[in-house]
Amino acid sequence: MTTSHIPSFNHMSSSSSPTPPLIPKPEPVTDSTDLQTPIPTSSSPPNLYTEFNNVAETFRSAFAQRLKRHDDVTVLNSLTGAIVTVPEEQDPVPVSVPSPSLVTRKPKPQERSSELVRITDVGPEGERQFREVVRKTRMIYDSLRIFLILEELREDFAMGSGSSSRRRGRADSKAASMMKERFLWLNRDKRIVGSIPGVQVGDIFFFRLELCVMGLHGQTQAGIDYLIGSRSSNGEPIATSVIVSGGYEDDDDRGDVIIYTGHGGQDKLGRQAEHQKLEGGNLAMERSMYYGIEVRVVRGFKYENSVSSKVYVYDGLFRIVDSWFDVGKSGFGVFKFRLERIGGQVEMGTSVLKFAKTLKTNPLSVRPSGYISFDISNRKEKAPVYLFNDIDDDREPLYYEYLASASFPRGILFQRSGDDGAGGCDCINGCGSGCLCEMKNGGQFAYDYSGNLIRMRPVIHECGPACKCPPSCRNRVTQKGLRSSLEVFRSVETGWGVRSLDILHAGAFICEYVGVALTREQASILTMNGDTLVYPARFSSARWKAWGDLSEVFPDDYERRPPPSYPQIPPVDFAMDVSKLRNVACYISHSTDSNVIVQFVLHDHNNIMFPRVMLFAAENIPPMTELSLDYGVSDDEWSPKLAICN
DNA sequence: GTTTCTTCAGACCC
DNA sequence: CGGGTCTGAAGAAA
Incomplete structure (x- = not known):
């Protein structure tokens, strides 16, 4: 080991920032371990002087252990300090949680491991498995969170309207706690340095506790x-991730470069009221910089959405390249860390989000070229449907008449909802507990109060024309039309595709799959003529059937909380012809790994053989991400989307 | 193992 | 609609 590896305080007065007068000039001295450790010597304020002595002592003890610099740290083994690569053949799923049903007595929640691991060479198959675990865990978290909100509202309702004004519980944190108790948090058995398997750059979260559950x-x-430090192999603290969400006034976020402020020194109102100290996370950041250990960066910012007012975006890995002590805007000393994004990663989610926002808000003139139409629906939709093509001259979507709602054949048994004498509900103030329409849905509405699908059903009965509830009723989600700005775009890989300029929360309604519905007889004639049709019954959402299933959270009283039963399995047997009239949906690409699901819905009539085909987000979908549906055919077979819309 | 402290939340109120 | 205020849970620190 050479002295160049010994940490000095040079970084604390980087050349780019003038050394503030508050900071003592570090002067190297030789200590008993023959390792040079800088000791401040000036007549600085005593608190800072003490602080520097403390830090110096920390480093002395750390370096007495003869640490080496590891440029390619993969694992810091807690026993040996050795660097090990986690090989691919090792169990790719680190989530070894005891089955909740096997746990009889309430065990202590699993403690976070102190073993520092970097997971590499997972391989495509491993990554797919990890992704599935992450997906499922997020689904449970979200379903549980929504369940808790609904449960609380139900209690309020039961106790009478007077108590409904009490403060709402934190479903986001309660859901996380319950999952922690049941060992459903991920990555607790290893402390992961670098990327979390199954979590991709651009992934979107809505609560801080969601990040905890993922191990992010x-x-x-x-x-x-x-x-x-007391739990690390060398006695030094190591930082692994940071949140950038504007909590400190001295942050300077330049995208790929972040000047990140250390923590501490703030008063109760969040104002910088005293000097920060090189301890805790601040020291850990400095140590991570020294060892070249990358940190995950998650950005949080305001973003109005249906479930919270903030979003958190995973922006990938950054390296800490510099750190120094500076005078903050408040006049108090703060630690600063220069983070630089590591190359070779996909574009930051934050950049994509910002870009999508500019597309929506900027005047038409400053948008990138390639926009052929700013609304191919000609205002038939509640939100504009853009048409974008910057790779060739194809303008095909312009040449079709846009149909906002599917057309069903005349002459078939066709009843307006309520015409059968059953009538609609009488909920003049909107539907609530015990409403007739709730009964039709197995005693539980399909949507939460944010308008998101709670779990898939064979068919959803929305309130219809015969119902007395207002159009704003929570059970009229798909009738309200598009909520997000969609864009039909041209790509080399998939031809025409569809993406959203807004974040689509899991369960969010996207649009109807529109065409001219044909009976089997009508369809057979058309097929003979060579036209290709889409068969709604073939759409596959099998992967998402478990959505909303909380049996892992409530294993014991599953009897008490059975999933609602839905008597009607719709005998859907019609084809959708999109060769002449269509909407945005037919441009959605096919994928067996789809992020959009199909849900049958009845609202303007009650012929269960001809439900409307509604599309919902199956997971949180960031803006500009291509939407995909599982058309129920294998990739090498005929693909309706490719056949019809290309 | 326990208790206390800190914290770039989140909801609600005005 | 934004700041003040209240509650809070995890994990670090004591």
């Missing part, structure tokens, strides 16, 4: 997550 960032509020 273990702190519920704090911005720096780190392994504490």
Whole structure:
């Protein structure tokens, strides 16, 4: 080991920032371990002087252990400090949680491991498995969160309207706690340095506790997550992830470069009121910089959406390249860390989000070229449907008449909802507990109060023309039309495709799959003529059937909380012809790994053989991400989307 | 193992 | 609609 590896405080007065007068000039001295450790010597304020001595002592003890610099740290083994690569053949699923049903007595929640691991060479198959685990866990979290909100509202309702004004419980944190108790948090058995398997750059979250559940960032509020020194192999704290969400005024976020402020020194109102100290997360950041250990960066910012007012975006890995002590805007000393994004990663989710926002808000003139139409629906939809093509001259979607709602054959048994004498509900103030329409849906509405699908059903009965509830009723989600701005775009890989300029929360209604519905007889004639049709019954959403299934959370009283039963399995046997009239949906690509699901819905009539085909987001979908549906055919077979819309 | 402290939340109120 | 205020849970620190 050479002295160049010994940490010095040079970084604390980087050349780019003038050394503030508050900071003592570090002067190297030789200590008993023959390792040079800088000791401040000036007549600085005593608190800072003490602080520097403390830090110096920390480093002295750390370096007494003769640490080497590891440029290619893969695993810091807690026993040996050895660097090990986690090989591909090792169990690709680190989530070894005991089955909740096997747990009889309430065990102590699993503690976070202190073993620092970097997971590499997972391989495509491993990544797919990890992704599936992450997906499922997120589904449970979201379903549980929504369940808790609905449960609370139900209690309020039962107790009478007077108590409904009480403060709402934190479903986001309660859901996380319950999952923690049931060992459903991910990546607790290893402390992961670098990317979390199954979590991709651009992934969107809505709550800090969601990040905890994923193992992306273990702190519920704090911005720096780190392994504490007393539990690390070399006695030094190591930072693994940071949240950038504007909590400190001295942050300077330039995208690929972030000047990140350390923590501490703020008063109760969040104002910088004293000097920060090189301890805790601040020291961990410095140590991660020294060892070249990358940190995950999650950005959080305001973004109005249906479930919260914020979003958190995973922006990938950054390296800490510099750190120094500076005078903050408040006049108090703060630690600063220069983070630089590591190359070779996909575009940051934050950049995509911002870009999508500019597409929506900027005047038409400053949008990128390639926009052929700013609304191919000609205002038939509630939100514009853009048409974008910057790779060739194809303008095909312009040449079709846009149909906002599917057309069903005349002459078939066709009843307006309510015409059968059953009538609609009488909920003049909107539908609530015990409403007739809730009964039609197995005693539970299909949507939560944000208008998101709670779980898939064979068919959903929305309130219809015969119902007395207002159009704003929670059970009229798909009738309200498009909620997000969609864009039909041209790509080399998939031809025409569809993406959203807004974040689509899991369960969000996207649009109807529109065409001219044909009976089997009508369809057979058309097929003979060579036209290709889409068969709604073939759409596959099998992967998402477990959506909303909380049996892993409520294993014991599953009897008490059975999924509602839905008597009607619709005998859907019609074809959708999109060769002449169509909407945005037919441009959605086919994928067996789809992010959009098909849900049958009845609202303007009650012929169960001809439900409307409604599309919902199957997971949180970031803006500009291509939507995909499982058309129920294998990739090499005929693809309706490719055949019809290309 | 326990208790206390800190924290780039989140909801609600005005 | 934004700041003040209240509650809070995880994890670090004591």
